[in-house]
Amino acid sequence: MKLTILGSGTSHGIPVLGCDCPVCHSEDILDKRMRASLYIEGDSGERALIDTGPEFRLQAIRAGIKRLDGIFLTHAHADHVHGLDDVRPLSRETPLPVYGNRETIEEMRERFSYIFKETQQGGGKPRIIPRVVSKPVALGGLTFTPIPVKHGMLDILGWKIEEKTADTGTAAAKKTSGVEAAPGAAVYLTDTSEIPAASREIIGKPAVLIIGALRTRPAETHFSFEQALNAAVEIGAAEVYLTHICHDYLHGEIVEYCQNFMEERGLKAANGMGGGVTMTPAYDCLEITL
Numbered sequence: 001m002k003l004t005i006l007g008s009g010t011s012h013g014i015p016v017l018g019c020d021c022p023v024c025h026s027e028d029i030l031d032k033r034m035r036a037s038l039y040i041e042g043d044s045g046e047r048a049l050i051d052t053g054p055e056f057r058l059q060a061i062r063a064g065i066k067r068l069d070g071i072f073l074t075h076a077h078a079d080h081v082h083g084l085d086d087v088r089p090l091s092r093e094t095p096l097p098v099y100g101n102r103e104t105i106e107e108m109r110e111r112f113s114y115i116f117k118e119t120q121q122g123g124g125k126p127r128i129i130p131r132v133v134s135k136p137v138a139l140g141g142l143t144f145t146p147i148p149v150k151h152g153m154l155d156i157l158g159w160k161i162e163e164k165t166a167d168t169g170t171a172a173a174k175k176t177s178g179v180e181a182a183p184g185a186a187v188y189l190t191d192t193s194e195i196p197a198a199s200r201e202i203i204g205k206p207a208v209l210i211i212g213a214l215r216t217r218p219a220e221t222h223f224s225f226e227q228a229l230n231a232a233v234e235i236g237a238a239e240v241y242l243t244h245i246c247h248d249y250l251h252g253e254i255v256e257y258c259q260n261f262m263e264e265r266g267l268k269a270a271n272g273m274g275g276g277v278t279m280t281p282a283y284d285c286l287e288i289t290l
């Protein structure tokens with residue numbers, strides 16, 4: 001499968017409106033961070049999305065998205081759902097299922113109440129089917145497993161994405177030396193401030209971890225860089241990408257931060273020959289193939 005980071009920025013997006021800081025004024029394309037979202041393409045043609053932020057339409061055009069089979073929501077904060085109306089052209093022929101936990105789906109229904117009103121016809125509305133889920137969802141050969149995490153006081157979801165391979169069944173089912181090895185699995189955890197113990201088990205040891213990391217200073221509702229990287233070390237993913245990043249640091253400075261973290265912890269960098277770890281900030285349009 002292929003993952004595309006559609007956006008790697010925190011709630012206000014980078015550049016922040018009206019901000020004069022060096023990051024918001026950076027000319028480097030890697031410092032332009034749209035609202036956080038992930039596009040997933042399965043090997044059998046499945047197309048899915050995690051979150052529909054305010055820039056969804058622009059991100060979808062940029063990434064060449066022409067079709068979607070499902071949308072998976074982490075939670076209903078504005079920076080994660082307010083682009084939902086823009087899935088209209090993609091839901092014209094087949095209504096799109098939108099998955100989330102109860103709280104998220106209820107809040108989404110409230111925010112987009114017009115979608116569910118019989119009275120408004122024409123003028124164009126997205127055709128979506130809200131689905132409250134607590135168990136894995138199959139989408140063709142892909143499986144999306146909800147991962148309950150804490151976002152401050154809120155109970156939100158991360159998602160584990162696995163791809164069935166012809167001879168092994170679900171990749172995560174493979175066991176190596178008694179440790180769950182999930183070579184085909186990716187985990188997306190944004191807006192996370194705590195991962196409950198039971199969710200650690202669901203996460204297992206994915207090949208790829210995309211994890212929210214706001215900044216170096218602590219925040220009540222988000223992991224800091226250090227907290228996210230510590231969680232990544234515990235999880236043991238081979239490739240770690242930080243996302244939902246604010247405007248405190250340039251991309252290059254966060255790369256350095258990650259390198260220093262790895263050095264301090266004695267973590268060997270991946271060199272393409274197998275083994276080692278990658279820890280780096282994500283950026284918009286980054287593609288990860290696994």
Ligand SMILES: [Zn+2]
Nearest residue numbers: 011077079191
């Ligand atoms: Zn957010």
Ligand SMILES: [Zn+2]
Nearest residue numbers: 019021024247
């Ligand atoms: Zn700024």
Ligand SMILES: [Zn+2]
Nearest residue numbers: 075077151191
């Ligand atoms: Zn949030």
